[in-house]
Amino acid sequence: xxxxxxxxxxxxxxxxxxxxxxxxxxxxxxxxxxxxxxxxxxxxxxxxxxxxxxxxxxxxxxxxxxxxxxxxxxxxxxxxxxxxx
Numbered sequence: 001x002x003x004x005x006x007x008x009x010x011x012x013x014x015x016x017x018x019x020x021x022x023x024x025x026x027x028x029x030x031x032x033x034x035x036x037x038x039x040x041x042x043x044x045x046x047x048x049x050x051x052x053x054x055x056x057x058x059x060x061x062x063x064x065x066x067x068x069x070x071x072x073x074x075x076x077x078x079x080x081x082x083x084x085x
Contacts, residue, residue, distance in 0.1 A: 016052040020073040025050060027076075047073065060084050 017036070020028065025048035029035060037049040058065040058080040068077040 013053055014051050015055060016067060018050045018052075018067065018069055018073075019047050020050060020069065020076075022046055022048065024048075024074060024076060028052075058082070058084060 018028070025035065028050045032052075032054065034051040034053065035048060036051045039047050039049075041047050056065050056067055056078075057063065058078055060078075061080060061082055061084045063080055063082040063084070065078045065080045068079060069075075070077055
């Protein structure tokens with residue numbers, strides 16, 4: 001049984017907020033992101049609001065990166081500042 005874990009944070013600590021679907025939410029949770037909220041959209045699909053508290057790094061080279069959500073929250077694309085990918 002999962003238990004609820006609380007985090008005390010201010011919005012100034014948040015580096016990235018993303019709305020994703022369940023599979024991607026699970027991946028982000030494993031990567032250290034925080035689940036902020038869950039809601040059901042107009043098409044009766046679950047949406048998960050995720051918060052990242054750390055700087056986002058490129059999985060290939062470790063440089064800073066940004067994230068782009070693809071396919072309506074099903075996939076992510078890392079955009080490396082060093083353009084390695």
